[in-house]
Amino acid sequence: MSGYTDDLSGHVSASVQSGGTRRADAQRNRERILQAARDLVRGPGELKLNAVAKACGIGQGTLYRHFPTREDLLAEVYRHEVEDLVAAAPRLLATHRPLDALAAWFDRVAAYARVKRDVFAAVEAATWRDLAAHSLGPIGEAVEQLLAAGRSAGTVRADAEARDVIVLISWLSRLDDAELDARGPRLLSILVDGLRAEHHWA
Incomplete structure (x- = not known):
């Protein structure tokens, strides 16, 4: 047979x-x-x-x-980017200290923000709203995983919430390429410092 x-x-x-x-x-x-x-x-x-x-x-x-269709392809490009971003969190925590893992993950967020901006500009409003709704949960869970590790280690402030981080990093996708290249690393560095526990500033 x-x-x-x-x-x-x-x-x-x-x-x-x-x-x-x-x-x-x-x-x-x-x-x-x-x-x-x-x-x-x-x-x-x-x-x-x-x-x-x-x-x-x-x-x-x-x-x-x-x-x-073109829309099918663009939607999958975004989903693939979200999957890679979410999968990066546990990988980084396995090889970095929590705060360093968070900083490295933010570097990956800058690339994600660029893809999100371009895909959302190229698809219909109904499509990007659906994509955004379905990606919020997994990204939030990845952020919470990173924050929880930092809180347990005493390097991330106790009141930091995943939603705080998502609101702040969402602005990156509103920047054009030049501004994202120029300001992105500095903005993310400021965000890391803002999440740092006070006794770990020294």
């Missing part, structure tokens, strides 16, 4: 192997499409699907199989 493991040899049939290869190729194509779209999106009307396909070196038919 083609497509199943041979009970005697334990070998996987060629059809299963080829199916796995196709799935792996499809996943790689999807990741390449998302990265190209992330690099190319620059506000309303400026992301062209043919430009994304060309940047990936794939046919437009392949792109459309993954993302039937």
Whole structure:
């Protein structure tokens, strides 16, 4: 029976192997499409699907199989960025002291803010409102994870709340590229200092 493991040899049939290869190729194509779209999106009307396909070196038919519309692609670019941002919090806490992890995560927030700004400018209002609503919870949980680690270590002020941080970092997505490059690192550094527990200033 083609497509199943041979009970005697334990070998996987060629059809299963080829199916796995196709799935792996499809996943790689999807990741390449998302990265190209992330690099190319620059506000309303400026992301062209043919430009994304060309940047990936794939046919437009392949792109459309993954993302039937421009809006679908942009929405997934944003979701992917949120997933990466949220996943960064526990990784950083595993290798950094809590306050240092928070500062490093804020560096990642600056890149997220740029993608958020460009994607939200390029999609319909109903789409970006839905994206924002669904991303708020996971991002808030990531912030709370970082703050809780800092509070436990005594390096983050006890009254700091995730919502405070989200309100403050949301302004980054309102800055243009020049201002984000010029002011972003300083603003985030000020935010880290504002979250620092008083006895850890020295």
